[in-house]
Amino acid sequence: MKINRLETHDRLQYLIKDQSEKVQKGAEDCLKKNPLSLAYQEKSHYIYIFGHARTHDNGVDKVLYWQPRLTKPNPESNSYLFRAKSHSDIMELCWILPPHEVWGQYKDGNMVNTNDIAWSIHQFKYNKKLLSKPFPDDFPKEKCDAILLQIAKEMEQNIAMKKGITPRILET
Secondary structure: OOOOHHHHHHHHHHHHHHHHHHHHHHHHHHHHHOHHHHHHHHHOOEEEEEEEEEEOOOOOOEEEEEEEEOOOOOOOOOEEEEEEEOOOOOEEEEEEEOOHHHHHHHOOOOOOOOHHHHHHHHHHHHOHHHHHOOOOOOOOHHHHHHHHHHHHHHHHHHHHHHHOOOOOOOOO
8 A cells, every 4th residue: 555655744743733733732721720620720839730541442543641749650661741821721741651553653753752651651751750750849748748638628618518518527
């Protein structure tokens, strides 16, 4: 079968642009619309936005889930991680790790190679400890746990007030 290189390149460029827009929209929606993300931003100067693909219930399609986090998760293949400054549009890329099976496609000289993905794969393979390392201004685990407990209490109180019941007092 003959392949038209220009047509193939155009399709690849479209795919890359389309996928980039979907990732950007998912991360941005998580940052600006997710209730837990908004609660984190009230208590922290940063949040992590963790995206990870999973197989849909139909067993065929992939779904990209986005989660706000206060602590940096461990890197895993088929995931994205951004660190966002609270109450802003500023997001810093921590990693983009495609599925492990396709890492070979991102080698230097290949059409789909991008610096961010190649760097992420290299770090995962040879410097995973540094890739996992929290930022210098990240909160310690104890403070993150306290923030999570406080947010859980506030959410429970809000739900109780909406239902018209008296919330129980959680001990700390």
